[in-house]
Amino acid sequence: METFTKVQGVAAPMLAANIDTDVIMPKQFLKGIDRSGLDRGLFHDLRFLADGSLNPDFILNQPPWSKAQFLVVGPNFGCGSSREHAVWGLRQLGIRALIGSSFAGIFFDNCKRNGVLLIELDKEQVSAIGRTVSQASGAELEVDLPAQQIRLADGTSVQFAIDGLRKEALISGLDAIGSTLTLSEAIEQFEAGHFAANPWLE
Amino acid sequence: MQPKTLYDKHIDSHTICKLDDQGHVLLYIDRQVANEYTSPQAFSGLREAGRRVWRPSATLGVVDHVNPTSAVRTAEVADAGGARQVSYFGENCEEFGIELFDILDERQGIEHVVAPEQGYILPGMVIAAGDSHTTTYGALGAFGFGIGTSEIEHLLATQTLVYKKLKSMRVLVRGALGTQVTSKDVIMALIGQIGASGASGYAIEFQGPVIDAMSVEARMTICNMAVEAGARGAFMAPDDKVFAYLAGKPRAPRGALWDAALARWGELYSDPDAHFDLEVELDADTLKPMVTWGTSPDQVQSIDGQIPDPEAEPDLLKRMDMQRALRYMDLQPGTPFSEIPISHAFIGSCTNSRIEDLRMAATILRGRRVASGVRAIIVPGSTMVKRQAEAEGLAQQFIDAGFEWRQSGCSMCLAMNDDVLEPGDRCASSTNRNFEGRQGAGSRTHLMSPVMVVAAAITGKLTDVRDLFAEQED
Numbered sequence: 001m002e003t004f005t006k007v008q009g010v011a012a013p014m015l016a017a018n019i020d021t022d023v024i025m026p027k028q029f030l031k032g033i034d035r036s037g038l039d040r041g042l043f044h045d046l047r048f049l050a051d052g053s054l055n056p057d058f059i060l061n062q063p064p065w066s067k068a069q070f071l072v073v074g075p076n077f078g079c080g081s082s083r084e085h086a087v088w089g090l091r092q093l094g095i096r097a098l099i100g101s102s103f104a105g106i107f108f109d110n111c112k113r114n115g116v117l118l119i120e121l122d123k124e125q126v127s128a129i130g131r132t133v134s135q136a137s138g139a140e141l142e143v144d145l146p147a148q149q150i151r152l153a154d155g156t157s158v159q160f161a162i163d164g165l166r167k168e169a170l171i172s173g174l175d176a177i178g179s180t181l182t183l184s185e186a187i188e189q190f191e192a193g194h195f196a197a198n199p200w201l202e
Numbered sequence: 203m204q205p206k207t208l209y210d211k212h213i214d215s216h217t218i219c220k221l222d223d224q225g226h227v228l229l230y231i232d233r234q235v236a237n238e239y240t241s242p243q244a245f246s247g248l249r250e251a252g253r254r255v256w257r258p259s260a261t262l263g264v265v266d267h268v269n270p271t272s273a274v275r276t277a278e279v280a281d282a283g284g285a286r287q288v289s290y291f292g293e294n295c296e297e298f299g300i301e302l303f304d305i306l307d308e309r310q311g312i313e314h315v316v317a318p319e320q321g322y323i324l325p326g327m328v329i330a331a332g333d334s335h336t337t338t339y340g341a342l343g344a345f346g347f348g349i350g351t352s353e354i355e356h357l358l359a360t361q362t363l364v365y366k367k368l369k370s371m372r373v374l375v376r377g378a379l380g381t382q383v384t385s386k387d388v389i390m391a392l393i394g395q396i397g398a399s400g401a402s403g404y405a406i407e408f409q410g411p412v413i414d415a416m417s418v419e420a421r422m423t424i425c426n427m428a429v430e431a432g433a434r435g436a437f438m439a440p441d442d443k444v445f446a447y448l449a450g451k452p453r454a455p456r457g458a459l460w461d462a463a464l465a466r467w468g469e470l471y472s473d474p475d476a477h478f479d480l481e482v483e484l485d486a487d488t489l490k491p492m493v494t495w496g497t498s499p500d501q502v503q504s505i506d507g508q509i510p511d512p513e514a515e516p517d518l519l520k521r522m523d524m525q526r527a528l529r530y531m532d533l534q535p536g537t538p539f540s541e542i543p544i545s546h547a548f549i550g551s552c553t554n555s556r557i558e559d560l561r562m563a564a565t566i567l568r569g570r571r572v573a574s575g576v577r578a579i580i581v582p583g584s585t586m587v588k589r590q591a592e593a594e595g596l597a598q599q600f601i602d603a604g605f606e607w608r609q610s611g612c613s614m615c616l617a618m619n620d621d622v623l624e625p626g627d628r629c630a631s632s633t634n635r636n637f638e639g640r641q642g643a644g645s646r647t648h649l650m651s652p653v654m655v656v657a658a659a660i661t662g663k664l665t666d667v668r669d670l671f672a673e674q675e676d
Contacts, residue, residue: 015519016519016522016523016526017398017498017519017520017523018398018399018498018500018523020498020635020637022616022635022637022638022639022640023637023638023639026639026643027616027617027618027639030239030618031239031268031281031283031284031286031287031618032242032283032287033242033243033246033286033287033290034242034243034246035243045638045639045643074519075399076398076399076402076432079398079399079432080334080635080637081333081334081616081635082240082332082333082334082348082349082350083240083350084240084243084350084351084352087350102399102402104399104402104432105347105402105403105432105434106334106348106349106350106434109349109350109353110350110351110352110353113350113352113353114352163222163224163226163366164222164224165221165222165224165226165364176352176356176364177251177253177355177356177359177360180228180356180359180360180362180364181359181360183218183219183228184360186218186219186228187218187228187230187256187360187361187362190218190230191230191257191361194215194216194230197466198326198463198466199459199462200324200455200459200460200462200463201232201324201327
């Protein structure tokens, strides 16, 4: 997993509520057995017109946001289907972090496992950042994970909270499975007790 | 001793150890169900790292998302990508020793229909699976939740997940449901009341006389769709109805084990003084059949209403969301729902495709036929449901009325197979999501209960099923 420490780049505003994973990664891109080619699928029906050309009205097709590494998003972003393809697609298009007031639960976990930083702020803070980055001159920002700080082009900065385990995993690119397997003995002990108490689960 | 919620009991009894002082624990997962489209990269990951599956018997594989539902069952998947997913899934299950219900298996069906009907899901279990509607299992007193592919890999390799406990919400459903008002209407009304993220960060426990009076299958509809309110798990205390439902199911315990299990399951309820972080109430007495008008499940109203006016919404962002939804749905504010014509009617999905759904839906037919110009499709939730409906004569009633009677699968709920709507099609659907493009790019979905879908199919427009039912009684 790619690590995340300090990243500087353009942020694109996408402030509609409830942007779901069907919109982020439509069904026709879910037919693979690997993770490849999902950059093409990301926001496909919004990014492309029926003839396959780029939709000029879509924010990620307009400079400077076409080079976005961050999205500033509306509430409940990533709701709906569990498809991790949505996060793989975001990552493949170069998105490193999302700033929003709330994220759907499964999407939140999927981001954590793919090195995509989710930053949760108050609605007012998200709106303010959204306004700033909506101006081409204010689109650039820096996210400093160790300092838990977003620095905007206008010189202001915003602190954010993140729990220690997620922060550490993002900074170090943790192998979550390897880490859990160091607890194999505890899992085995738990299973022995669990099946003794609930023998019909064995 | 501190009184506990049902959720506390499930999590505490499955916690292997604490991982930090911020609430993370290593959580033991009793079972998972895997499908062909969210699991391939997880199996590849195991293979690349040289890891084994921790407990192969704890996973059941079911092909459901990409298989065709054409009238005659074959193992052929015309789409090359889907075909590869099915064959790779077969290879993975075989190599890692996981039981698989393949397309031709007589137990095949939608994973969340199949697992309960096999007795694979039992009260007190904690279940995780690579599908958001894993919440369905809450109806059996199990705690189920959806996970992504990386977590599937973690679960396969360790039988655990790194978990942070949710907040708890109690939803008390008071009163009693009226004629033709169903559990689908209860959950749709709740989503309308609290919003598409109203339960985000929460585990919901449903209680109250309406839940008590409901069948187990009706409860599954509620738990299934709780995820559309953002809940990462939704359940109900198991009762005698649940125990009766499970008794004799193929995978349910038998004999002395059944008796031991029953004794244990009787302890699965929230203690009387248990604290919930949020209390919500819903009054069933005034509930009417519900229908969505927008592109989010919380854009919902009762069928006797009309398309709302975004101009009346004071919140700017909400107003813009409404305008965008109405543009996509091609609907005008003020239009009564009963004047909205449909091109398609679909009964299926893990939300509403079980035998009771089909039985109730068939009662609306009474010799009536699908309106001309409407394509009406029924995709039973499992091959067993299909056979049961055929044995009871329901299938013939639907066929005689002009419905297509299909093989089981996820089908047009998410249109990953060849059941896809065209741009501009408008579908009355018993499914769970009305997202843009969900049933096909540019297609429009109105969510409702199965009986409401039948009513719409018969009249060719959105219809209050109670009106049709009243005609029958006259």
